[in-house]
Amino acid sequence: MKAPEFESRVVGMHFRERDGIPAKAIVANFVPPVRLTLEREPDNQFDAYAIKVFYDNQHIGYVEASTACFLSPWLDEGHEYTCTVTDLIEQKNNLYPAIRLEPA
DSSP states (O other), rough: OOOOOOEEEEGGGOOEEEEEEEEEHHHHTTTTSSSEEEEEEEOOSSOTOOEEEETTTTEEEEEOOHHHHHHHHHHTTTTEEEEEEEEEEEEEEEEEEEEEEOOO
């Protein structure tokens, strides 16, 4: 069976920063398309399906849980995915990267 494609958002950016630069500030400068990388986090205490999202080796957030629960089994089986920011969505005074997840 061919691995499916997904569309989702990156969330949880409010809690991430590196060298004093918050992930939200990094995301605000994105001009799509932007390539991101993924890493499964099965030992996450809040969500066993958690998938970390990285930009330039910085953990900026997570794949939205409603998508991660379907995508994580594919990653666990060894399928690789590309993750591309397709748009930036403003909602409730926050900016969320819309992402497309495609089998590599």
